[in-house]
Amino acid sequence: xxxxxxxxxxxxxxxxxxxxxxxxxxxxxxxxxxxxxxxxxxxxxxxxxxxxxxxxxxxxxxxxxxxxxxxxxxxxxxxxxxxxxxxxxxxxxxxxxxxxxxxxxxxxx
Amino acid sequence: xxxxxxxxxxxxxxxxxxxxxxxxxxxxxxxxxxxxxxxxxxxxxxxxxxxxxxxxxxxxxxxxxxxxxxxxxxxxxxxxxxxxxxxxxxxxxxxxxxxxxxxxxxxxxxxxx
Numbered sequence: 001x002x003x004x005x006x007x008x009x010x011x012x013x014x015x016x017x018x019x020x021x022x023x024x025x026x027x028x029x030x031x032x033x034x035x036x037x038x039x040x041x042x043x044x045x046x047x048x049x050x051x052x053x054x055x056x057x058x059x060x061x062x063x064x065x066x067x068x069x070x071x072x073x074x075x076x077x078x079x080x081x082x083x084x085x086x087x088x089x090x091x092x093x094x095x096x097x098x099x100x101x102x103x104x105x106x107x108x109x
Numbered sequence: 110x111x112x113x114x115x116x117x118x119x120x121x122x123x124x125x126x127x128x129x130x131x132x133x134x135x136x137x138x139x140x141x142x143x144x145x146x147x148x149x150x151x152x153x154x155x156x157x158x159x160x161x162x163x164x165x166x167x168x169x170x171x172x173x174x175x176x177x178x179x180x181x182x183x184x185x186x187x188x189x190x191x192x193x194x195x196x197x198x199x200x201x202x203x204x205x206x207x208x209x210x211x212x213x214x215x216x217x218x219x220x221x222x
Binding site: 004008030031033041042043044045047048087089091095096097098099100101102 | 140149150151152153154157167168199205208209210211212213214215216
């Protein structure tokens with residue numbers, strides 16, 4: 001079967017750094033994506049990793065290790081507006097996204 | 110550009126009723142998708158389309174039908190609604206390559222009583 005595992009909830013302090021992990025088991029793999037979704041809103045794209053290593057986009061970075069079937073999203077200098085759910089999603093061999101259940105990020109002042 | 114739009118935004122149906130959800134995109138994207146999202150869960154793919162006139166089943170297609178007669182539109186139909194279809198429905202579109210980024214509509218909140 002296909003599955004993605006990520007923590008259901010993470011709590012961090014404003015200004016801190018937080019890492020959200022994702023492990024996956026899928027029948028095919030082209031890459032790992034991350035999306036952000038605020039309560040009541042639609043998912044928005046954050047990053048995509050097809051190759052091993054770290055991709056940096058401003059305060060957000062995403063890492064992939066294909067050999068370990070593992071990736072993470074790193075958020076730096078946390079702001080209250082970063083409070084949201086974060087989803088990892090695998091692009092499978094049919095170019096479809098298989099989604100994790102999401103991690104709710106709670107940020108405290 | 111409006112991006113991806115969905116109509117309606119909210120709907121309440123009685124069991125057995127039918128309805129059609131409309132998705133439109135103005136980005137000239139080839140691919141379009143219909144997902145459902147239930148509380149505390151990720152998105153599950155219902156149906157998708159890789160081009161005008163083509164559709165394919167996703168992970169949870171039962172009870173739904175789709176059509177893509179025009180490149181910019183993707184319709185999702187529920188022929189006989191059931192309470193298990195109470196969910197938030199998202200439409201998305203994308204183009205091949207470019208990080209395979211999917212652009213999402215605002216969602217339709219459907220309740221079936």
